[in-house]
Amino acid sequence: MEAKQLHLDGLAGGLEKWLQAANHPLALAVTGCFTPSMGDADTLILSDGAQSLNIDLTSICPADEQALAQYLAGSQEKYVTDYKSTWHALHGRGLELNSVSFDAALAGYIARPDQRGYSVADLSQRWLGIDQEPTGQAEQTLLDLDGLGQEEASVDDAALTRALVPVLTGQLEKTDSLQLLSQLELPVSLTLAHMENAGIGVDMDYLEQLLGELDSRVTHAAQNAYDALGHTINLSSPKQLQVALFEELDMPKTRKTKTGYTTNAEALEELYLKTAHPFLGYLLEHRDAIKLRQMVETLRKTTRDDGRIHTVFQQTVTTTGRLSSTEPNMQNIPARSEEGMRIRGAFVPGEGYEALMTADYSQIEMRIMAHLSKDQGLIDAFASGEDLHRYVAALVHGIDPAEVTSQQRSHIKAMSYGLAYGLSTFGLSRQLGISREEAASLRKAYFARFGGVQEYLTGVVKQARTLGYTQTMAGRRRYLPGLNSDNYATREAAERAALNAPIQGTAADIIKQAMLNVEAALREQGLASRILLQVHDELVLEIAPGEAETVQQLVRQQMESAASLSVKLEVGVGLGKTWRDAAH
DNA sequence: AAATGCACGTA
DNA sequence: CGTACGTGCATTTT
Numbered sequence: 001m002e003a004k005q006l007h008l009d010g011l012a013g014g015l016e017k018w019l020q021a022a023n024h025p026l027a028l029a030v031t032g033c034f035t036p037s038m039g040d041a042d043t044l045i046l047s048d049g050a051q052s053l054n055i056d057l058t059s060i061c062p063a064d065e066q067a068l069a070q071y072l073a074g075s076q077e078k079y080v081t082d083y084k085s086t087w088h089a090l091h092g093r094g095l096e097l098n099s100v101s102f103d104a105a106l107a108g109y110i111a112r113p114d115q116r117g118y119s120v121a122d123l124s125q126r127w128l129g130i131d132q133e134p135t136g137q138a139e140q141t142l143l144d145l146d147g148l149g150q151e152e153a154s155v156d157d158a159a160l161t162r163a164l165v166p167v168l169t170g171q172l173e174k175t176d177s178l179q180l181l182s183q184l185e186l187p188v189s190l191t192l193a194h195m196e197n198a199g200i201g202v203d204m205d206y207l208e209q210l211l212g213e214l215d216s217r218v219t220h221a222a223q224n225a226y227d228a229l230g231h232t233i234n235l236s237s238p239k240q241l242q243v244a245l246f247e248e249l250d251m252p253k254t255r256k257t258k259t260g261y262t263t264n265a266e267a268l269e270e271l272y273l274k275t276a277h278p279f280l281g282y283l284l285e286h287r288d289a290i291k292l293r294q295m296v297e298t299l300r301k302t303t304r305d306d307g308r309i310h311t312v313f314q315q316t317v318t319t320t321g322r323l324s325s326t327e328p329n330m331q332n333i334p335a336r337s338e339e340g341m342r343i344r345g346a347f348v349p350g351e352g353y354e355a356l357m358t359a360d361y362s363q364i365e366m367r368i369m370a371h372l373s374k375d376q377g378l379i380d381a382f383a384s385g386e387d388l389h390r391y392v393a394a395l396v397h398g399i400d401p402a403e404v405t406s407q408q409r410s411h412i413k414a415m416s417y418g419l420a421y422g423l424s425t426f427g428l429s430r431q432l433g434i435s436r437e438e439a440a441s442l443r444k445a446y447f448a449r450f451g452g453v454q455e456y457l458t459g460v461v462k463q464a465r466t467l468g469y470t471q472t473m474a475g476r477r478r479y480l481p482g483l484n485s486d487n488y489a490t491r492e493a494a495e496r497a498a499l500n501a502p503i504q505g506t507a508a509d510i511i512k513q514a515m516l517n518v519e520a521a522l523r524e525q526g527l528a529s530r531i532l533l534q535v536h537d538e539l540v541l542e543i544a545p546g547e548a549e550t551v552q553q554l555v556r557q558q559m560e561s562a563a564s565l566s567v568k569l570e571v572g573v574g575l576g577k578t579w580r581d582a583a584h
Numbered sequence: 585a586a587a588t589g590c591a592c593g594t595a
Numbered sequence: 596c597g598t599a600c601g602t603g604c605a606t607t608t609t
Contacts, residue, residue, distance in 0.1 A: 236604055238590060257590070259606090264591060291592065294603065320599060322595085329601045332594035340593080365595090421598035430596085492596080500598040504595090508599095536595040536599085 106189065107168040109316035110181045114479045118316050120164075127167045180475050185315065188512045191519050191531065192313045192323075199308030200330070200532045200540070201350035203578070207300050210342060214293035221289055225282035235286050238263050244279075251275055292334070296343060302328045308350060313534070320501050321476045321508035323534060331535045335583070344580035352528070353542045355575050356582040359555045360538035361511065362570040363388060365420050368506045371565040372473075375452025382567040389413040395449045396442075415446055419453065420503050422496030457499055464498040472505035473563065474513075507537060510569070514562035515539065521554050540579060548575055 105118035108127070115126070124130040172178040226232045229248070233240045241263045245251045252274060254267040261267075265284060272280040303309050311330040313323045325331040333347075334340020349355055361367075366388065370378040381391045386401055393412040394401040411432055418428055429439035447454040464470045465484065469477040478501040482494030515531060518539065522529060528544035529551045539559070543551055552573050559571045574584035 234605080236591095237606085238604095239606075259589065262590085287591085291603090295593075298602080314600095317601095318599060322599060324600055325594095326601065329594085332592090332601065334593060336594085418597075423598095424596050426596050489596090496598065504599060507595090538595085 102189075103186070104164050104168060105316060106185050107172060107181055108164075110177045110185060110476075111168060111171045111175065112479065113316075113321065113477070114319050123164055123168075127171070128163055175477060176475050177477070184474060184509070184512055184516075187516050189315060191515050192315065194519070195531055195533065196310055196312060198530055198532055198542070199304070199306065199310035200542070200579075201308050201348045201353075202299065202303045203346050203348045204300070204303065204307065207296060207303075207346045210346065211293065211296045211300065214289055214296060217289035218286060218293055221282050221286035225279055225286055228277070228279035228282055235283060236290070241283070245271070249275075249277060249279070251277070288339070292339065292343065295334070296346075298328050299343070299346065311533070318508075319478055319497075321472060321474075321505040321512075322536060323508075325533075330533055333579075341580050341583070344583065345578045347579035348577065349542050352544065354545045355543040355548060355577060356532075356579050357529075357541045357543050357548070357551065357555070357576075358538055358574045358579070358582045358584070359541070359559060360535075360572050361507070361559065362572055364507045364510065364537050364569070365503050366416060367565060367567045367569060368473075368503050368510075369420060369453060369456070370567045372502065372506070373452045373456030374566070375450050375456070377450050378453060379567055389416065392416060392446075392450075396445045411442060412446070415442060419457065420500055422499045460502060461495050461498050470498050470501045470505075472502050472509050474506070474509035476505050476509060478505065510563045511537060511539070511559075514559040517558035517562055518555055521558050522551070525550070525554065527551060527554075540582070543575070 104120065104123055108118045108123045112126075117126075169178070172181060222235060225235060229244060233244055235241070239260070242260050245263065246253060246261060251271055254261045254263070254271065256262070265287065268280050268284055271277075272284075299309065309328065309330065311325045312327050313325055315323060317324045323331075334343050347356065366378075367382060369375075370382055377395060378392075381388055381395075384391055387409075389409045389412050390401050390404050393404045393408045396412060397404070397408060411434075414432055415423075415428060417423075418431075423431075425436055425439040425443055428434075428443070429436045432439065434442075460470060461483075464480055468481070468483075469479045471477055478497070480494045480498050480501075482490045483498065485491045485494065511534065515534060518541075519531060522531075527547050527550065529547045530542055531539055532542050533540035539555070541551065541555065552575065556571045556573055560569045563569065572584055574582045576582035
């Protein structure tokens with residue numbers, strides 16, 4: 001773990017000096033105050049249930065310093081890396097702090113999730129019209145634990161944050177978003193802090209063995225590729241590949257990109273069918289192996305001394321309300337290929353735990369579509385208990401579910417999923433390898449049976465054009481100025497985004513609520529099992545000895561009741577010694 | 585050193 | 596001509 005330093009800046013500068021002198025191990029940064037529901041923006045309130053401490057940040061006195069020192073004395077160590085962690089650092093110790101700039105950052109995000117940049121400087125510029133330093137200044141102030149001259153800048157941050165309070169509060173009220181912030185996002189932030197602090201266990205021996213294997217795969221594939229080509233090139237350079245493929249080997253040209261011709265996997269597969277040149281096979285093998293190798297290496301490097309990976313969940317990044325994950329990204333660990341799944345085998349329960357559990361929503365976006373569209377056919381499809389795509393295919397083709405061929409089922413499956421992100425008949429035909437006419441008639445047949453879905457989708461876009469934004473079930477908005485663009489491509493892209501945002505966003509609302517429910521229920525029942533990861537429609541939990549059965553029931557119950565839709569929410573649960581084994 | 589483009593992993 | 600992301604590498608720009 002990193003060395004701990006204490007840091008209080010801004011209006012608490014007096015405290016900072018005192019605590020530095022006392023060489024206190026806790027890192028803590030407070031720059032300003034934002035309380036959407038209560039006032040007292042100048043007061044720092046620490047409370048752990050047994051006692052609370054109020055400090056007037058505008059007039060720190062020695063008595064305040066004494067009280068805070070006493071208060072902090074028993075707390076466990078934390079470190080601060082950004083606004084969220086500032087907030088987490090306090091909440092993670094069972095304290096409540098009503099008034100840090102993290103709240104302002106989240107409030108700014110809720111007010112306009114389509115815009116990026118939620119530092120105090122960004123927010124002040126946007127909402128107060130105050131041009132401060134270029135972006136990044138505010139974070140640097142927080143991060144610069146040893147910095148000189150930070151006090152003055154920090155005072156500005158604090159003052160700006162306080163000035164933001166009424167503006168952002170008003171904005172949240174105006175957009176009916178205060179509840180979304182206070183009842184969902186701020187509580188979820190605490191859950192995320194717990195998950196990040198917990199991290200996920202890594203089997204380092206397994207990972208290193210995997211790395212060795214992949215290394216040799218990379219080496220062999222590269223050597224074979226060079227032999228097939230007759231000389232060495234940088235296989236990772238699209239530019240050099242283009243020379244080799246389209247000039248030396250004189251292969252047919254692929255789809256154009258801005259800088260030449262694509263060399264992506266799909267195009268290479270096609271070239272292989274046309275030319276059967278062995279170089280292409282080795283190149284694809286090299287691509288695959290080097291990608292996996294690089295990913296394993298990243299995981300190895302980011303595993304901390306405690307043998308665990310502590311990802312960071314970003315809460316103010318996506319336009320739809322989903323989380324994202326960085327350092328490393330734990331939401332794109334391979335799951336589809338057999339080879340890729342081996343990476344999931346590296347994630348294991350840590351000491352004091354006996355298993356990992358995955359719990360994922362089954363077809364949550366289609367269920368949300370059924371609910372939002374009120375399409376009786378789709379609602380019945382889910383109520384029937386029949387396999388969804390088989391059932392839908394049977395209706396579309398007017399046959400018995402038992403007569404549906406596997407191709408019919410897969411085509412309908414692609415069509416259904418495509419609806420949620422505005423897939424065109426052109427795109428559908430390309431994806432399924434059928435003609436545009438066939439794709440168009442499939443779409444027509446589909447909407448003949450599921451007219452409610454079509455009406456819903458066109459209605460979403462129409463409403464978004466009128467209002468300027470879409471909305472999720474929890475009231476999360478996405479603004480789409482592109483809907484009125486003069487540019488055809490821009491407008492079309494905005495329409496697809498408008499189709500997708502309420503569906504993807506509502507799924508995000510639901511799983512966030514589920515995370516709160518699950519965590520609360522685990523705590524309530526005194527269980528030691530805990531949530532480690534969220535992957536959009538899936539939770540990964542670490543299971544304490546003897547708790548598997550109880551937790552399985554609890555998780556399923558809490559996730560299924562996170563929202564009340566006109567179709568049932570179904571949750572699949574898997575248990576295993578590794579993340580791979582816990583998948584199902 | 586920073587920005588851009590391509591490729592590719594996830595839901 | 597398919598929504599939402601993050602990361603790494605090569606290459607280009609500053």
